[in-house]
Amino acid sequence: MLDFAEMVLNTAEPVYAQINEFVKRQIFLGRAKKGDLLPSRRELATLLKINPNTAQKAFRTLEEAGLVLTPKNTVSILYFDEDMLLDIQREMTAGLVAEFVKKLKENKLSLEEVQGLLQQEWEKGEKNEKYAEA
Amino acid sequence: MVEISKLYFTYPNYKTVLQDITFTVPAGQIVAVLGANGAGKTTLLKLIGGLMVPDAGSHITIDGKAPQALAGQIAFISEAGTYFNDLTPKAYGRFLGDFFPSFDMAYFELLLDFFHLEERPMKKMSKGQKAKAEVAAGMAKKTPYIMMDEPFVGKDMFTRQDFMQALSGTLTGKETIFITTHEIKEIENFVDRVIILKDNEIAVDITLEALRQEGKTIQSLMKETIGYREDGFCSFLDGEE
Numbered sequence: 001m002l003d004f005a006e007m008v009l010n011t012a013e014p015v016y017a018q019i020n021e022f023v024k025r026q027i028f029l030g031r032a033k034k035g036d037l038l039p040s041r042r043e044l045a046t047l048l049k050i051n052p053n054t055a056q057k058a059f060r061t062l063e064e065a066g067l068v069l070t071p072k073n074t075v076s077i078l079y080f081d082e083d084m085l086l087d088i089q090r091e092m093t094a095g096l097v098a099e100f101v102k103k104l105k106e107n108k109l110s111l112e113e114v115q116g117l118l119q120q121e122w123e124k125g126e127k128n129e130k131y132a133e134a
Numbered sequence: 135m136v137e138i139s140k141l142y143f144t145y146p147n148y149k150t151v152l153q154d155i156t157f158t159v160p161a162g163q164i165v166a167v168l169g170a171n172g173a174g175k176t177t178l179l180k181l182i183g184g185l186m187v188p189d190a191g192s193h194i195t196i197d198g199k200a201p202q203a204l205a206g207q208i209a210f211i212s213e214a215g216t217y218f219n220d221l222t223p224k225a226y227g228r229f230l231g232d233f234f235p236s237f238d239m240a241y242f243e244l245l246l247d248f249f250h251l252e253e254r255p256m257k258k259m260s261k262g263q264k265a266k267a268e269v270a271a272g273m274a275k276k277t278p279y280i281m282m283d284e285p286f287v288g289k290d291m292f293t294r295q296d297f298m299q300a301l302s303g304t305l306t307g308k309e310t311i312f313i314t315t316h317e318i319k320e321i322e323n324f325v326d327r328v329i330i331l332k333d334n335e336i337a338v339d340i341t342l343e344a345l346r347q348e349g350k351t352i353q354s355l356m357k358e359t360i361g362y363r364e365d366g367f368c369s370f371l372d373g374e375e
Contacts, residue, residue, distance in 0.1 A: 009323045011351040014343045046303035049295070051164050051324050053307045 001037045002026065002078060002109060004047055014052050019058035026090045027080060038068060038076040135160050136196050136279075136310060138183060143177055144163075151177045152188075153334045159327075161278070166312045166321055166352070169331035170360050175314040177239055177283045182312060183208045190270055195277065206234050208279040211272035219257035223267045224365040226256070227274065233278040234275045242274035244258070248300055252288075261288040261341055270296060288322060294320050318353050330359050 009015060009021050024034035039047065045055040059076065061117075062068040066084065070076040080088070103115050141155035142341065149175040159165055166176045181194060181299060184201030188194060196204050210216055217226050223246050223304040231237040249266035256264055265288045272280065286294050298320055305311075310373045337359050345355060 011353075012349070014346050014347060015323050042303060044303075045301055049298040049302050049324065051302065051307070051326065052305050053164075053326065054164055054323075065258045079343055 001039065002032050004039065004044060009048060009050075015048070015054045016058040016061055018062055019044075019048075019055075020065070022080070022090050023062060025092065027067075027078070028087065028088050033076055034079055036078040038078060040075070076090065135321055137193070138182070140166045141181065141192040141194060143174070143181060143186070143192070144189050150334055152181075154329075155336055156232075157329065157339055159310060161310050161329060164325045165311070165327045166325040166328060167240075167312055167329050167331065168318075168352070168356060169313045169337075173331040173332060173336060173360075176283050178316060179210075179283055179312055183210055183279075183281045185210070189354070204279070206236070207277050208271045208281065209234075209275040209277040210281045210282040210283070211285050212281075214283075215268050217256050217264070217267060217271065220255050222253045223251055223254055224253055226267070226271060229277065230271055234256065238274050238276050241276070242270055245270035245273060245300065249296070259344065262290065262293060265289055266297075267295070269300075273301070278309055280309055282315075284314055284316070286317040287314055292373045293329050296326065318356060319369065322352050325352075328355065330356065332360055351355045 002023065004019075004022070007019075009018055013021075023032065033085040038044075041052060041059055041129055044050075044058070045052045048055075059068060059070070063070060063076075065079065068076050069079045109117075137158040138158070139156045141152060142150070143152040144150045154300070155178065167178055169175050170331075177186070179189050182196070182201060184204065194201060201208065221229065224243070227237070227239055227242045229237055230242075246267070249270060251259075251263060251267055251270070256267055259267065265285070267363070269285055269372075285297065289297065294317060302324075313321065313325065323341060327341045328338065329336055338355060340355070343353075345352070
């Protein structure tokens, strides 16, 4: 069962879009697998304290994206193939980088400065990993 | 579907409360009617619910009929309470069962349990308990139209959240709901649309999706429309019960 218990809603994006994002993120992080069951629309509405039409809309957009299959009036299940997984990975990474770059620009950093800092931080991480292994 | 156009309402003392109100609400939409105290929110709900009659020339129809023709299909949940003080919740439920063909007694008892309400005359209950009995009775009517007038007043934060959860789990998505409240936080992720009344007219009418695309929240919209401070009111109420 795909677990929505950890999901915290914000007030910046439409709720159905947040639910979509959450499902994709669970797939991206490997916490959700192909064939996992989804809660019913009513269960989802109750859990998130949202209105049932919003839960319905979230399911509909997930179904349109091909990520959720609902065979005739049965329980909905999660579905994705290799290509879809790749798309999600790209989307999640692109979003992360876009957010990162936006904040760096707000801090008035140049690309050169960032590249230098990035390299430094990257290598620091690798050193730590080596220590951890040793 | 609720269709309202050129709606005016004037009290017998010639005080105009609403003027030139026009909007249409499709079935299944959840609409927050917001505004400062005295902006006409409750009046608007009463007019839609058929409890009062607007000025001549105004137009209100629900599914093509006058609200008064839909008796038994509109539930009112009000801060003021619609119950009888001498009745216990269950006795009140039996009374409602005679009036509302769709009243669901089993569901009503489930809600009474959910809210931990005991069987005793409602006049002996606290403000918060009365509010819960009122909400349970309103929801158990299972009507396609629900008018909620300040349903959170007198309820602490946990009860408000319990109530939202009970509401989310109860609705089928087909109910059309109008809700007035000062507890913006509770409805921020629940309503489909916001109508703000100011100076007797509609100041803003926007869907939540459009609102968020503009990068705003209901709270920020209220602030810019009527200069509203949310905390001023709710922190005051949280101490009660």
